[in-house]
Amino acid sequence: MRSIETVPYEGEYVYCFEVADNLHGLVTIDGVFVGQSFGYTGYKNARFGRIECHEAINAYARDILVRTMEIAESHQYEVVHGIVDSVWLRPKPDADAIEKMREHIAGSIGLPIELEGRYKWIAFLPCKTTGVGALNRYYGLLENDEFKLRGIELRKHDTPEFINICQEAMLGELSYASNAAEFRERIPRAVDILRWTAKRVLDRAIPVHQFILTKSVSRTLPEYVVLTATAAALKQMEKRGFSVEPGEMIRYILLDARARESERKVRVAEFLQGDEEPDAWEYIRLLCRSGQTLLAPFGFTELKLLDLCRDLSDVSTPDSEAAIHVREDYKSHGHSRARGGVGYKRPWNAEDPPEPEADEA
Known part of the structure; x- marks a missing residue:
């Protein structure tokens, strides 16, 4: 950096940055120091750089x-x-020590290499559109019983709370596996947890607020051609004198996904009365989609899981949440509690429903 220019600033806060080593990076037109600008160089609205720069970085x-x-x-x-x-490696029987390999890589490419951790197991998930393995969708359990999550519902802000709880419980069941073989043995139990949750949806045993969806508004109400759920929610807001601009969030529950009237289709979260009945099968479809996210590599698609939920007569719903107990302080109140990186420890305890006590003779 050859010089520092003083510019007027009217914000509430002033941020001070310092570096320990020689400075390497770029300074944007806004005067904000950027140490890593890989993604921004290919962004269509980038204020600096060229696509050739992005291509060179990729090369x-x-x-x-x-x-x-x-x-x-x-x-x-x-x-x-x-x-x-990042790279994920599996050692062969005659593999060298990991530290020896790490030092070789660091010395060759001139960049520091760190060992983030060792996995008991990890599942790389397919792309939803092509079925090919996606680069940024996976979940795995490290040797210290911490999860690393990427690209699943627990990492998204719009997932209904009951789906978060179910997916947490499914991961909790899978987390008892210490290797790939044990992981596969746990899959049927994880599917049972999903079916148990579907049973609770049909039995209206889940509080209404756990069905709230959070969506980002992408356009103004007149720009919506089809009455989507989000458009229906915007209509309700407009009718009551509220305006939601593109880029803002709106929260609602689905009452009837096929309805053509906004009042019958959704109910905005702020207008909930507490006696609404969500569209059970539409939410079960979303639930099965979250199950597919975790189990697609093992043959469980959304349609297959839906078929398994058609007949739930073999699933018993206890009066309490004994079958799936998630510690209260880990439940997702409107958004996921999963940090998605190292440090997300197992908060679940998946239990079988208690057996009824035998009568004394």
């Missing part, structure tokens, strides 16, 4: 990733997965 990234893979393979490690800044 360097590919070269570094390929060299990293080659070095790992030379040390007898199998490359399971790799993205921009």
